[in-house]
Amino acid sequence: MKEILKKAEKLGCKIPHKKWSDIDREVAPVLREMEKAGIKIDVSALKRLEKKLSIKVSGIEKKIYKLAGREFNISSPGQLSEVLFSKLKLPTEDLRRIKTGISTSASELEKLKDKHKIIPAILEYRELSKLLSTYLEPLPTLVDGDSRLHTHFGQDTRTTRLTSSEPNLQNIPIKGERGPEIRQAFIAEKGNKLISADYSQIELRVVACLAQDEVMLEAFSRGEDIHAKTASELFRIPVSKVDHDHRRLAKTVNFGIVYGISPFGLSQALGIARESAAEYIFRYFDIHRGIKRYCKEQIALAKKYGYVETLFGFRRKLPEINSENKMVAESAERMAINTPVQGTAAEILKLAMIELHRKLKSEIRMSKSETNPKFECRNPKLLLTVHDELVVEAPAAKAKKVAKLVKEVMENEVKLCVPVEVEVGIGGNWDSAKKNVIK
DNA sequence: ACAATGGTCC
DNA sequence: ACTCGGACCATTGTA
Numbered sequence: 001m002k003e004i005l006k007k008a009e010k011l012g013c014k015i016p017h018k019k020w021s022d023i024d025r026e027v028a029p030v031l032r033e034m035e036k037a038g039i040k041i042d043v044s045a046l047k048r049l050e051k052k053l054s055i056k057v058s059g060i061e062k063k064i065y066k067l068a069g070r071e072f073n074i075s076s077p078g079q080l081s082e083v084l085f086s087k088l089k090l091p092t093e094d095l096r097r098i099k100t101g102i103s104t105s106a107s108e109l110e111k112l113k114d115k116h117k118i119i120p121a122i123l124e125y126r127e128l129s130k131l132l133s134t135y136l137e138p139l140p141t142l143v144d145g146d147s148r149l150h151t152h153f154g155q156d157t158r159t160t161r162l163t164s165s166e167p168n169l170q171n172i173p174i175k176g177e178r179g180p181e182i183r184q185a186f187i188a189e190k191g192n193k194l195i196s197a198d199y200s201q202i203e204l205r206v207v208a209c210l211a212q213d214e215v216m217l218e219a220f221s222r223g224e225d226i227h228a229k230t231a232s233e234l235f236r237i238p239v240s241k242v243d244h245d246h247r248r249l250a251k252t253v254n255f256g257i258v259y260g261i262s263p264f265g266l267s268q269a270l271g272i273a274r275e276s277a278a279e280y281i282f283r284y285f286d287i288h289r290g291i292k293r294y295c296k297e298q299i300a301l302a303k304k305y306g307y308v309e310t311l312f313g314f315r316r317k318l319p320e321i322n323s324e325n326k327m328v329a330e331s332a333e334r335m336a337i338n339t340p341v342q343g344t345a346a347e348i349l350k351l352a353m354i355e356l357h358r359k360l361k362s363e364i365r366m367s368k369s370e371t372n373p374k375f376e377c378r379n380p381k382l383l384l385t386v387h388d389e390l391v392v393e394a395p396a397a398k399a400k401k402v403a404k405l406v407k408e409v410m411e412n413e414v415k416l417c418v419p420v421e422v423e424v425g426i427g428g429n430w431d432s433a434k435k436n437v438i439k
Numbered sequence: 440a441c442a443a444t445g446g447t448c449c
Numbered sequence: 450a451c452t453c454g455g456a457c458c459a460t461t462g463t464a
Binding site for chain 3: 077262
């Protein structure tokens with residue numbers, strides 16, 4: 001990794017001279033303060049939503065029993081499988097097999113969506129009962145006297161990514177019709193705003209830099225839409241002819257690259273044939289020679305030294321890369337590709353957190369004259385970290401200034417050989433903060 | 440208490 | 450016949 005650092009600095013990157021252990025030591029007290037601060041919850045809004053959805057779910061439950069011809073435990077994959085495939089005799093040919101029988105996962109049930117009215121009902125039941133049991137029911141019981149929720153941050157021992165537990169605030173729903181409704185219950189204290197700042201494609205930028213992939217470096221440097229660019233390469237059409245479906249497929253391929261792509265994995269993610277997936281991968285590597293070289297190199301390094309490392313020198317041991325079992329070895333190969341990318345992205349975020357924490361204290365906090373003594377105006381505080389996002393709470397009067405600082409620090413604390421771009425928004429709740437992006 | 444299954448996020 | 454990387458958590462069903 002030393003060589004990459006040297007080369008990177010020559011290319012005008014700014015990489016702090018720190019080891020992963022320095023970063024961890026410095027980020028720990030920041031995380032402790034974030035845990036202590038917590039995030040405010042609109043408890044009554046969550047409870048209202050809980051009521052609404054639990055009524056809805058019992059209606060769906062009845063409907064499912066009626067369609068099935070009898071009552072059973074819908075949450076039990078075993079019982080559900082019995083009803084769908086033995087009683088209702090739905091076709092099982094192209095469904096995935098698991099240890100205990102036939103899979104009833106959402107991605108498999110999707111294939112049966114048009115075969116029977118019970119399928120959409122089950123999917124909706126699953127969705128709603130998930131939200132109820134994982135978020136809407138537990139969260140209100142976990143708030144403190146100020147209606148604030150305090151998570152516990154930890155760190156993944158293999159990639160150095162930060163984790164969140166009891167409760168996990170890194171998997172709060174965002175998609176679908178219910179995601180935003182739940183996020184609207186994560187609010188700022190009266191007189192304050194929430195600021196949400198997101199890195200844009202940080203992992204792809206990291207891999208472009210680590211791999212020195214010419215095509216990708218060029219695209220990012222020009223500020224192009226990277227997924228559309230990839231789509232135009234894969235389908236051999238100009239970017240202007242790229243439609244929504246092209247782009248969606250290319251996006252999945254790009255994710256696949258970061259994860260250590262395989263034809264099987266990609267085919268499953270896209271729901272297409274293995275051969276087609278293999279063809280896309282072939283085309284991708286044919287154009288992105290740097291990425292291809294990087295993948296080969298990481299696997300070779302893991303085999304030679306028994307580990308791979310991040311930009312800041314964190315090592316992940318991968319003894320299984322020499323396994324006789326091909327599947328086990330291939331899994332280790334994907335980790336050899338993914339870990340430096342995911343780990344480096346995590347380190348960049350932590351460095352930004354450390355610096356932001358310092359600046360929020362020294363720069364913003366001093367300007368007392370701006371605060372209105374009539375309102376309860378707290379100092380700006382880091383609250384959450386969600387892998388490529390930071391959530392900050394700040395007095396409304398300072399929100400814009402703080403938001404600009406957050407963006408500036410995240411974009412410049414580490415400079416890669418491509419621009420690091422951050423989207424930042426301000427709102428009264430987490431949902432609106434993410435949507436209300438400032439210029 | 441633990442494995443298996445399923446589902447939410449980045 | 451086969452998992453695209455990394456978490457945390459709920460429920461069911463068996464030990």
